[in-house]
Amino acid sequence: MEPMTGAPVLAQHLGEDFALYNVDTVEFTAAMPSASVDFSVYSPPFSSLYIYSESARDMGNVAGDEEFFETYRCLIREKLRVTRPGRLTAIHVKDLVYYSNSSANGDRGLRDFTGACIRAHIEEGWTFHGRVTVWRDPVREMQKAKPDGLLFKNFRTDAARVRFGLPEYVVTFRKWASGMDDTPAVTHDTDEFPLEVWQRWASPVWMDCRETDVINARLARDPEAEKHLCPMPLDLTERLVRLYSRRGETVYSPFMGVGSEGVVALKCGRRFVGTELKPSYYAQACKEVDHAAETYAGGTLFDRAADAEAAA
Numbered sequence: 001m002e003p004m005t006g007a008p009v010l011a012q013h014l015g016e017d018f019a020l021y022n023v024d025t026v027e028f029t030a031a032m033p034s035a036s037v038d039f040s041v042y043s044p045p046f047s048s049l050y051i052y053s054e055s056a057r058d059m060g061n062v063a064g065d066e067e068f069f070e071t072y073r074c075l076i077r078e079k080l081r082v083t084r085p086g087r088l089t090a091i092h093v094k095d096l097v098y099y100s101n102s103s104a105n106g107d108r109g110l111r112d113f114t115g116a117c118i119r120a121h122i123e124e125g126w127t128f129h130g131r132v133t134v135w136r137d138p139v140r141e142m143q144k145a146k147p148d149g150l151l152f153k154n155f156r157t158d159a160a161r162v163r164f165g166l167p168e169y170v171v172t173f174r175k176w177a178s179g180m181d182d183t184p185a186v187t188h189d190t191d192e193f194p195l196e197v198w199q200r201w202a203s204p205v206w207m208d209c210r211e212t213d214v215i216n217a218r219l220a221r222d223p224e225a226e227k228h229l230c231p232m233p234l235d236l237t238e239r240l241v242r243l244y245s246r247r248g249e250t251v252y253s254p255f256m257g258v259g260s261e262g263v264v265a266l267k268c269g270r271r272f273v274g275t276e277l278k279p280s281y282y283a284q285a286c287k288e289v290d291h292a293a294e295t296y297a298g299g300t301l302f303d304r305a306a307d308a309e310a311a312a
């Protein structure tokens, strides 16, 4: 692909159907051409939950939500500009726990991070379009993080301390703007996507997306890597890419991490633009996307087979 922007980048890796950049996404997106993205899909940094790198531009490297949203809002605004009228952005988020040691009044509970992301998108001009709950196993959450709220001991001795397991959400927003009637419709062939598929995808709760379906087995096996990176599950991403974009269109991830959204985009016959600040993640993304480009290079026959498999 041709380079997308004039913004200064630390490194770039261009392939026939992809362009990857090691760059601060806020600066980069601001320099991207208007209406150049057909669909964007990503997990944002979850406010100050994880610091990914030492860089002051790391959006996880913030004192709290106020500072995070100040920067994230700039991205949300530019993302709207670069999206084609009528098209969507999908974010993968969850609510966040907080503990007594970080609370002014010593309580512990949940922060409505999902709601804060929705409000920020609406305030920056997006139309709130949909939200799907992605089921996650509370037993796995308990085993991974041992949260006080999921301990059987607390359930037995003081149930006021226990809470429900945390699901993930995919929240979608649409660019409702003049020119949307000129944007090609995202059509689906009923041979590839019969009614049962749509009925399953239309469910407000996705029970069948696997938490462990992440970019490679190493990440799945390494709880530290998974915890800090929070890779976007591939099956979930694939469903969104197939649902909301057409073959040959451009999918954008402003926070591509190790490249999950890029791998899926290429697998689905889309073009991909991705940005990542942390050099080691960017380097891994280059490898993963190169591998996907080789694996999935090919034509319509393969794509149809992949669509049928995804829809099965």
Ligand SMILES: C[S@@+](CC[C@H](N)C(=O)[O-])C[C@H]1O[C@@H](n2cnc3c(N)ncnc32)[C@H](O)[C@@H]1O
Pocket: 023, 024, 025, 026, 042, 043, 044, 045, 046, 052, 053, 057, 058, 059, 060, 229, 230, 231, 232, 233, 254, 255, 256, 257, 258, 259, 260, 261, 275, 276, 277, 278, 281
């Ligand atoms: C939730 S992770 C994304 C993981 C990714 N979806 C994947 O599957 O690998 C958020 C990513 O945002 C990156 N990040 C944080 N601040 C950034 C910035 N200003 N510009 C670009 N990337 C940034 C982090 O380094 C991290 O990789």
